[in-house]
Amino acid sequence: MTMKRRDLLRSVAGAGLLGLTSAREQRAQEAAGRAVRGLPTPKIKDIRVIETQPGNARLSVVKILTDQDGLYGYGCATFTQRAELVKPAVERYLKPLLLGKTTDRIEDIWQTAYFSSYWKNGPELNNAISGVDEALWDIKGRQAGMPVYQLVGGKCREAAECFASVRGSDPKAVIEASKEVVKRGFRKIRVGGGDGGGADAAAAARSPKVLHDRPVYDRESAYRRTLKLLEACSVAFDAEIQWATDMHEKYDTRQAVQFCKEVEKLNIFFIEDPLSPEDLAYFRQIRQQCTTPLAMGELFNSPHEWQPLIQERLIDYIRCHVSQVGGFTPARKIALLAENYGVKTAWHAPGDLSPVGHMANVTLDVVSYNFGIQEWGPFQPKVLEVFQGCAEMKDAYLWVSEKPGWGVEVDEKAAAKFPFTEGGGARSGLNGGWGDLRLADGTVIKQ
Numbered sequence: 001m002t003m004k005r006r007d008l009l010r011s012v013a014g015a016g017l018l019g020l021t022s023a024r025e026q027r028a029q030e031a032a033g034r035a036v037r038g039l040p041t042p043k044i045k046d047i048r049v050i051e052t053q054p055g056n057a058r059l060s061v062v063k064i065l066t067d068q069d070g071l072y073g074y075g076c077a078t079f080t081q082r083a084e085l086v087k088p089a090v091e092r093y094l095k096p097l098l099l100g101k102t103t104d105r106i107e108d109i110w111q112t113a114y115f116s117s118y119w120k121n122g123p124e125l126n127n128a129i130s131g132v133d134e135a136l137w138d139i140k141g142r143q144a145g146m147p148v149y150q151l152v153g154g155k156c157r158e159a160a161e162c163f164a165s166v167r168g169s170d171p172k173a174v175i176e177a178s179k180e181v182v183k184r185g186f187r188k189i190r191v192g193g194g195d196g197g198g199a200d201a202a203a204a205a206r207s208p209k210v211l212h213d214r215p216v217y218d219r220e221s222a223y224r225r226t227l228k229l230l231e232a233c234s235v236a237f238d239a240e241i242q243w244a245t246d247m248h249e250k251y252d253t254r255q256a257v258q259f260c261k262e263v264e265k266l267n268i269f270f271i272e273d274p275l276s277p278e279d280l281a282y283f284r285q286i287r288q289q290c291t292t293p294l295a296m297g298e299l300f301n302s303p304h305e306w307q308p309l310i311q312e313r314l315i316d317y318i319r320c321h322v323s324q325v326g327g328f329t330p331a332r333k334i335a336l337l338a339e340n341y342g343v344k345t346a347w348h349a350p351g352d353l354s355p356v357g358h359m360a361n362v363t364l365d366v367v368s369y370n371f372g373i374q375e376w377g378p379f380q381p382k383v384l385e386v387f388q389g390c391a392e393m394k395d396a397y398l399w400v401s402e403k404p405g406w407g408v409e410v411d412e413k414a415a416a417k418f419p420f421t422e423g424g425g426a427r428s429g430l431n432g433g434w435g436d437l438r439l440a441d442g443t444v445i446k447q
């Protein structure tokens with residue numbers, strides 16, 4: 001044994017450091033080669049953004065092509081309110097940084113892209129990184145011949161239970177619409193609430209107290225109306241049907257605390273975004289005063305926002321928009337952090353993400369032990385013309401694809417038929433951005 005060690009030291013001295021390093025690298029490469037079953041490691045050959053608007057939302061999807069024929073991947077980079085800024089963030093900044101890199105080092109590429117702007121955690125840049133990150137996971141899955149969920153440990157449940165949304169503020173109409181939703185298998189329904197920029201219908205009829213001609217929102221009437229709606233729904237259905245509403249950061253902080261207290265006795269599965277990211281400290285007040293389940297996070301960009309809420313157990317559901325936090329890689333880390341503190345996941349997912357991003361959501365849902373509930377809304381028919389292989393909905397359960405990678409293909413010819421267009425109505429001329437929403441006295445508010 002002693003001789004062997006001495007011989008080894010002698011041979012190391014003889015070979016020199018360079019020789020030893022080369023041998024180690026060679027062994028590492030051989031091991032990596034065995035891990036990818038002899039396939040050569042792909043390199044990034046091109047990165048581009050597919051922009052398409054087959055439905056209402058402007059969708060941005062990153063496509064990464066590799067130097068291996070037919071091996072490519074897609075990632076969601078959809079940021080509807082500033083859609084046109086994501087493409088240059090990817091093609092003018094990330095592409096020159098990443099061309100020629102091997103696709104198998106996803107964590108390394110994520111951190112490299114994240115650090116490269118020096119200032120970070122903004123929605124445009126995070127969505128750009130998400131597009132790259134998810135495209136790399138897609139490539140790894142296609143290379144392995146496995147769906148992404150297999151690459152991160154496999155399923156711990158068969159499918160993801162979803163909640164449905166019913167718009168409107170008239171209790172009778174909402175209850176009727178909810179009966180249809182229940183027939184389709186849903187047990188959790190979100191009602192009323194803000195739809196992001198929507199004016200307050202009840203206050204739309206102009207009174208002399210409204211001192212402007214912009215969309216108007218009356219916080220007090222919205223508060224009373226939403227409370228009445230939740231009370232009516234809770235009474236109208238059996239206890240197995242549960243309710244939620246989205247406060248959409250429209251209320252002021254005092255109202256938020258009071259509202260969460262008032263609905264505690266009702267059959268609520270969560271109150272969504274009771275506060276804005278600027279007012280996170282008020283979660284402590286809500287928590288001290290009631291047990292109403294709280295969901296928060298669709299506007300979060302940064303670990304500085306979700307870390308304290310999770311670590312202090314101030315919320316029940318973390319509700320980030322996966323591409324908004326930088327893609328599948330950081331979202332998986334958020335889920336794991338949350339699991340350690342008893343917080344469940346409820347990833348944001350209405351129409352303002354692509355089917356590729358939606359598959360990233362349902363992948364997280366089936367692999368995360370602390371999955372809570374998944375938001376769901378049907379994709380418009382033209383979206384399904386562009387994207388094939390979307391996650392399937394059956395009896396309120398969303399099923400992940402069993403195909404390699406995300407299992408979603410983009411028909412680029414169909415995508416090109418639907419370029420970004422101007423919307424109509426109050427938001428026309430804003431390139432997908434939102435306009436303003438104001439109190440009666442003219443004060444502009446969050447929406």
Ligand SMILES: [Mg+2]
Nearest residue numbers: 246272273298
């Ligand atoms: Mg919301």
